[in-house]
Amino acid sequence: MRIIVVENYDEMSKKAALMIASQVMLKPDSVLGLATGDTPSGMYKELINLYGKKEVDFKEVRTFNLDEYYGLDRENSQSYYKYMMTNLFDNININTENINMPDGMAKDVNAFCDLYENKIKTLGGIDMQVLGIGGNGHIGFNEPNVNFEAQTHLVELDEQTIEANSRFFESIEDVPVKAISMGIKTIMNSKKIILLANGLNKADAIERAVKGKINPSIPASILQLHNDVTIIIDKDAASKL
Numbered sequence: 001m002r003i004i005v006v007e008n009y010d011e012m013s014k015k016a017a018l019m020i021a022s023q024v025m026l027k028p029d030s031v032l033g034l035a036t037g038d039t040p041s042g043m044y045k046e047l048i049n050l051y052g053k054k055e056v057d058f059k060e061v062r063t064f065n066l067d068e069y070y071g072l073d074r075e076n077s078q079s080y081y082k083y084m085m086t087n088l089f090d091n092i093n094i095n096t097e098n099i100n101m102p103d104g105m106a107k108d109v110n111a112f113c114d115l116y117e118n119k120i121k122t123l124g125g126i127d128m129q130v131l132g133i134g135g136n137g138h139i140g141f142n143e144p145n146v147n148f149e150a151q152t153h154l155v156e157l158d159e160q161t162i163e164a165n166s167r168f169f170e171s172i173e174d175v176p177v178k179a180i181s182m183g184i185k186t187i188m189n190s191k192k193i194i195l196l197a198n199g200l201n202k203a204d205a206i207e208r209a210v211k212g213k214i215n216p217s218i219p220a221s222i223l224q225l226h227n228d229v230t231i232i233i234d235k236d237a238a239s240k241l
């Protein structure tokens with residue numbers, strides 16, 4: 001694991017955006033794995049800036065998102081689909097046919113998950129996967145006591161996650177209790193991984209993921225076994241290392 005500690009959120013976002021831009025420069029048809037949440041939104045802004053300056057071109061890029069709430073329509077303001085369109089895709093020259101997101105309304109969830117996995121494999125696997133981390137150490141929506149062998153699947157959200165994500169909804173009852181998420185195996189099969197974290201509320205999870213034993217109770221700890229992980233964190237998130 002390479003750990004890069006930066007001053008603040010802006011610096012974290014800029015470094016991560018530069019890593020993605022470099023990946024796309026080296027391989028214009030890169031397969032990117034993308035994350036949602038507050039953490040990567042600054043990185044997406046930077047990527048839009050770089051695109052505006054013609055420093056990166058998304059014309060051939062393919063993307064797969066990590067996760068989506070189960071039972072939320074794409075058009076719901078809290079769907080990760082909406083998040084991605086607003087925070088990135090509507091503002092760059094990506095071909096909409098190259099965007100892949102879990103379908104929160106899939107009727108046959110298992111069939112959908114198999115299809116998602118197969119499409120990732122057919123395109124040659126994920127070249128660079130971006131991750132945030134939950135306060136409980138989750139990656140994607142792979143909650144504590146995760147099965148490290150799982151691929152894309154339907155997950156039940158942890159109470160702590162429902163609580164944390166209720167900030168985006170009118171009330172906690174509105175937060176979906178399930179999601180479709182890439183599994184740990186899907187994530188670990190990515191060629192390169194960048195994990196971003198900022199703020200004191202992530203310091204515990206980062207310490208346990210990076211320095212603790214590899215343990216399903218901290219899903220992110222499995223990343224210690226991946227051979228190309230870069231962790232970009234601000235001083236606060238790094239405060240317990």
Ligand code: GLP
Nearest residue numbers: 036037038039132133134140141
């Ligand atoms: C969410 C997402 C994760 C994200 C994490 C942290 O529930 N499923 O992919 O990394 O929780 O979110 P945030 O960046 O808003 O702190």
